[in-house]
Amino acid sequence: xxxxxxxxxxxxxxxxxxxxxxxxxxxxxxxxxxxxxxxxxxxxxxxxxxxxxxxxxxxxxxxxxxxxxxxxxxxxxxxxxxxxxxxxxxxxxxxxxxxxxxxxxxxxxxxxxxxxxxxxxxxxxxxxxxxxxxxxxxxxxxxxxxxxxxxxxxxxxxxxxxxxxxxxxxxxxxxxxxxxxxxxxxxxxxxxxxxxxxxxxxxxxxxxxxxxxxxxxxxxxxxxxxxxxxxxxxxxxxxxxxxxxxxxxxxxxxxxxxxxxxxxxxxxxxxxxxxxxxxxxxxxxxxxxxxxxxxxxxxxxxxxxxxxxxxxxxxxxxxxxxxxxxxxxxxxxxxxxxxxxxxxxxxxxxxxxxxxxxxxxxxxxxxxxxxxxxxxxxxxxxxxxxxxxxxxxxxxxxxxxxxxxxxxxxxxxxxxxxxxxxxxxxxxxxxxxxxxxxx
Ligand SMILES: Cc1ncc(COP(=O)(O)O)c(C=O)c1O
Numbered sequence: 010x011x012x013x014x015x016x017x018x019x020x021x022x023x024x025x026x027x028x029x030x031x032x033x034x035x036x037x038x039x040x041x042x043x044x045x046x047x048x049x050x051x052x053x054x055x056x057x058x059x060x061x062x063x064x065x066x067x068x069x070x071x072x073x074x075x076x077x078x079x080x081x082x083x084x085x086x087x088x089x090x091x092x093x094x095x096x097x098x099x100x101x102x103x104x105x106x107x108x109x110x111x112x113x114x115x116x117x118x119x120x121x122x123x124x125x126x127x128x129x130x131x132x133x134x135x136x137x138x139x140x141x142x143x144x145x146x147x148x149x150x151x152x153x154x155x156x157x158x159x160x161x162x163x164x165x166x167x168x169x170x171x172x173x174x175x176x177x178x179x180x181x182x183x184x185x186x187x188x189x190x191x192x193x194x195x196x197x198x199x200x201x202x203x204x205x206x207x208x209x210x211x212x213x214x215x216x217x218x219x220x221x222x223x224x225x226x227x228x229x230x231x232x233x234x235x236x237x238x239x240x241x242x243x244x245x246x247x248x249x250x251x252x253x254x255x256x257x258x259x260x261x262x263x264x265x266x267x268x269x270x271x272x273x274x275x276x277x278x279x280x281x282x283x284x285x286x287x288x289x290x291x292x293x294x295x296x297x298x299x300x301x302x303x304x305x306x307x308x309x310x311x312x313x314x315x316x317x318x319x320x321x322x323x324x325x326x327x328x329x330x331x332x333x334x335x336x337x338x339x340x341x342x343x344x345x346x347x348x349x350x351x352x353x354x355x356x357x358x359x360x361x362x363x364x365x366x367x368x369x370x371x372x373x374x375x376x377x378x379x380x381x382x383x384x385x386x387x388x389x390x391x392x393x394x395x396x397x398x399x400x401x402x403x404x405x406x407x408x409x410x411x412x413x414x415x416x417x418x419x420x421x422x423x424x425x426x427x428x429x430x431x432x433x434x435x436x437x438x439x440x441x442x443x444x445x446x447x448x
Contacts, residue, residue: 035056035057035058035141035378036057038056038057038376038378039054039056039057041370041376042054042056042057042376045370045374050374051374052370052374052375052376053374053375053376053398053433053434053436053437053440053441054376054398054433055375055376055377055394055395055396055398055437056376056377056378056395057376057395058192058340058341058342058395058397059256059397060250060251060252060253060254060255060256060341060397060401061254061397061398061399061400061401061404062254062308062312062401062402062404062405063254063401063402063405064253064254064255064258065253065254065298065304065305065308067297067298067301067304068253068255068294068295068297068298069294070297071293071294071296071297072258072290072291072293072294075289075290075293075294076290078289078290078293079289080289081285081286081289082286082287082289082292083286084277084280084281084284084285084286085111085112085113085273085277085280086111086112086113086114086262086286086287086292087113087289087292087293087296088108089296090113090292090293090295090296090299091108091109091111091113091262092108093296093299093300094108094111094113094262094264094299095107095108095111095264096299097299097302098236098245098264100302101224101232101234102234102236102237103237104236104237104240104266106236106245106264106265106266107267109270109273110264110265110266110267110269110270110273111262111263111264111273112262112263112264112273112276112277112280113260113261113262113287113292113295114260114261114262114263114280114284114287115259115260115261115284115287115288116248116250116256116259116260116261117220117222117246117247117248117250117261117262117263118142118261119261119280119283119284120246120261120262120263120276120280121142121143121146121186121218121220121246122146122149122150123276123279123280123283124218124244124246124263124272124276125146125147125150125152125184126150126279127272127275127276127279128184128216128272129150130181130182131152131181131182131183131184131216132152132153132154132155132179132181132182132183132184133147133152133153133154133155133184133185133186134154134155134156134157134172134175134176134183134184134185134186134215135154135155135156135157135185135186135384136156136157136159136165136166136167136171136172136187136384137156137157137158137159137165137383137384137385138159138165138191138193138194138344138380138383138384138385138391139186139188139383139384140188140191140192140193140220140383141378141382141383143186144384153179153181155175155176155178155179155183156175156384157171157172157174157175158171158175159171159194161333161346161348164194164196164335165191165194165196165335165344166191166194166196166198166202167187167206168205169205169206169208169209172185172206172209172210173209173212173213176209176213176215177213182214182215182216183213183215183216184215184216184217184218185206185210185215185216185217185218186217186218186220187206187217187218187219187220187235188220188221188222188223189219189220189221189223189224190223190224190226190227190337190338190339190340191223191340191342192223192340192341192342192393193342193344193378193380193383193393194335194342194344195320195335195336195337195338195339195340195342195343195344196335196337196338197227197232197338197339198233199233200233200238203233203234203235203238204238206235207235207238207239207242210239210242211239211242214242215242216242216243216244217235217239217242217243217244218243218244218245218246219234219235219236219243219244219245219246220246220247221234221245221246221247222246222247222248222250222251222261223251223252223339223340223341224247224252224339225251225252225309226251226252226309226312226313226316226339226340226341227338227339228313228316228317228320228337228338228339229338229339230310230313236264236266240266240268241266241268241269242269243265243266243269244263244264244265244269244272245263245264245265246261246262246263247261247262247264248260248261248262249261249295249298251340251341252309252312253298253305253308254401258288258291258294258295259287259288259291260287260288260291260292260295263276307412308405310415310418311405311408311412311418312401312405314408314415314418314419314421314422315401315404315405315408315422315430315431316339316341316397318419318422318427319396319399319427319431319434320336320337320343320396321336321337322424322427322435323343323394323396323434323435323438324336324337324343326438326439326442327343327345327394327438327441327442329442330441330442330445330446331349331350331445331446332345332346332347332349332350332441332442332445333345333346333347333348333349334346334394341395341396341397342393342394342395342396343393343394343396344380344391344392344393344394345377345391345392345393345394346389346390346391347362347365347390347391347392347445348390350390350445350448351390353448354390354448357448360388361379361381361387361388361390362379362380362381362385362387362389362390362391362392363379363381363387365379365390365392366378366379366392369441369444372444373440373441373444374440375437375440375441375444377392377393377394378392378393378395379391379392379393380392380393396431396434396438397434398433398434398437399430399431399432399433399434400430403430404426404430404431407421407426407429407430408421408422
């Protein structure tokens with residue numbers, strides 16, 4: 010049974026096609042890790058990118074209190090919620106987005122799909138190293154996907170010249186999806202870098218989905234958005250799955266500037282035919298999240314105070330063992346390059362990233378995702394590592410007494426703190442480094 014699961018996983022990692030039995034790669038690796046654990050094997054779960062932190066308590070309470078809210082809402086989302094989202098983004102963005110141009114949905118994933126559906130006559134451009142679901146969504150709608158090359162030398166970030174080259178290679182209208190901080194690359198873009206990209210988009214009259222689902226988890230606390238730089242062509246998607254630890258609540262949203270008001274109307278129409286509305290109790294609970302920015306700030310400062318030093322420690326350990334990876338700017342991921350080990354791996358008949366992940370999982374219980382599911386060639390020895398396999402509730406509770414200042418939080422998360430509260434993460438990294446040192 011387990012052997013079969015492993016074989017199915019290996020085959021699927023080699024093929025990115027969408028078929029009726031082909032769940033998203035991240036869910037597959039999670040299921041497989043569970044199955045291996047059930048068979049008694051120790052698994053280091055670096056494959057799944059779910060927030061380790063609990064949903065803020067005041068929102069949980071609001072959800073409980075509103076379980077009786079049984080009526081459908083406006084398909085676009087509760088007005089009060091959209092007003093609060095508009096206010097929330099005003100503090101981050103220079104631009105103001107009106108509630109009529111915000112669409113709330115069951116997570117941002119359906120919005121990404123509906124957006125691609127509404128923009129039927131646009132072909133999709135993705136930077137190599139893009140999140141797993143964009144391509145299968147595009148292909149399900151019948152779009153062609155054009156991959157823009159990215160390189161290790163620029164930390165796998167999209168460069169304007171590569172974007173220009175890719176858009177110039179076809180005649181149809183172009184839709185880019187840019188995700189920052191990025192899954193899988195862990196990097197974000199500065200204002201100047203976004204300006205360079207926006208210049209190319211303007212030149213081609215292209216649209217862009219700015220997937221900013223990890224923006225609140227930028228370690229520096231500072232985030233620039235394409236919506237400020239290219240308001241006439243940017244569709245911003247975000248939600249509460251990552252920063253508020255509420256992935257299973259399923260609430261995301263999309264916002265556009267008034268120039269794209271036609272788009273939010275079409276999006277709402279499609280959504281109303283497919284989903285009717287987003288869960289009413291969850292929308293009301295989300296209102297309580299956005300209503301209390303001070304509480305959110307404290308929660309986020311604690312989350313970032315744990316994630317940033319953990320990412321730094323993991324990256325430093327990997328680099329010391331010869332595994333190349335750039336420091337993370339935010340989110341939950343590091344993008345690892347095993348190129349330095351090509352020869353040693355080849356002697357074990359490991360020549361591709363799916364083969365490498367297969368070996369690490371079977372022989373050492375280390376679950377990672379191969380670069381192939383993010384648009385990389387199999388021969389590129391690229392792998393995504395998600396470093397959030399720790400108990401976030403316990404780690405946050407340990408920081409409660411240090412909330413008086415940001416400095417006090419930063420000081421509290423020492424190496425000893427990480428060893429105590431993120432033991433599986435650090436043990437798994439030690440194991441991975443030891444495997445590569447001895448290979
Ligand atoms: C880059 C990126 N975009 C979008 C999503 C979808 O998030 P949700 O549908 O939970 O809002 C995810 C989830 O893993 C993600 O990593």
